[in-house]
Amino acid sequence: MLDLKALEKEIDELIAKDTPEDMLAWLNKEKMEEFAGFLEDGTVERLGGDSESSFINPVTACKPHNKDPFVSASKNYDYGRAA
Amino acid sequence: MGVGYYFWDDQEDAIRWGNDFKKRTGKFDVYEAAIDCSNVLDTVFNENEYRFWLKQIERVGKNWLVKTGKKIDLKQMNNYFRDRGVWKGVDGILFQDLPTNQDYLLVIGFYYRKKLQLVVYNNQIILSFSHYQNYECPQ
Numbered sequence: 001m002l003d004l005k006a007l008e009k010e011i012d013e014l015i016a017k018d019t020p021e022d023m024l025a026w027l028n029k030e031k032m033e034e035f036a037g038f039l040e041d042g043t044v045e046r047l048g049g050d051s052e053s054s055f056i057n058p059v060t061a062c063k064p065h066n067k068d069p070f071v072s073a074s075k076n077y078d079y080g081r082a083a
Numbered sequence: 084m085g086v087g088y089y090f091w092d093d094q095e096d097a098i099r100w101g102n103d104f105k106k107r108t109g110k111f112d113v114y115e116a117a118i119d120c121s122n123v124l125d126t127v128f129n130e131n132e133y134r135f136w137l138k139q140i141e142r143v144g145k146n147w148l149v150k151t152g153k154k155i156d157l158k159q160m161n162n163y164f165r166d167r168g169v170w171k172g173v174d175g176i177l178f179q180d181l182p183t184n185q186d187y188l189l190v191i192g193f194y195y196r197k198k199l200q201l202v203v204y205n206n207q208i209i210l211s212f213s214h215y216q217n218y219e220c221p222q
Contacts, residue, residue, distance in 0.1 A: 001121060001122075002122055002123075002124060002132070002172070002173065003172075004131070004132070004135050006172070007135075007139070007170055007172070007173070008135070008139065010169045010170060011139050011142060011143060011169065014143070014167055014169050015142065015143070015146045018146075018150075018167070019150075020150040020151050023147065023150060023151050024151055024153075026163065026166065027151070027153065027155065027159065030159055030162055030163075
């Protein structure tokens, strides 16, 4: 049997403890990790070697999957081609 | 609902899911499991736990909105809980979504049938797991 009061207390503490800066830093890290996952699974690819500043191939990035942040880019790209 | 082991409550939903999402291979297997739900949050049949869950999700969502001006999505919320070590004692969550395919319903536009899923975060509560049957997707 779950102790709902204890679970609620955990949420109380989370809300009280996290500052906006903590939260935004966490969100930024989360998005970077998700993007790294896209690179890893081939959803997007780098051009020009392994440098951190390598350009992300926008065509490849636009092609597959309904994953953020490329959904809108994909639509624009397809529209541009059709036009 | 984040990283976990997902189970359909109803065999019918497992088969439909297989038929819809395993078209490329054309076949799939269904397994059955016995799961200890004593530390599972039941947001479907337990009114108290559903109202509790709703309140907590809205509190966290509102906290994000007020403090940062941003809404987070479902995956982010689950990962946020995980990274902050919140609700580690919850072994799983029983939840529902609504069927959107009219073909599976007998009354047009009336989504009366719940699709129940259990996400298990702690695999120790899976007491048994065995092959049930293999299926081929209809052509």
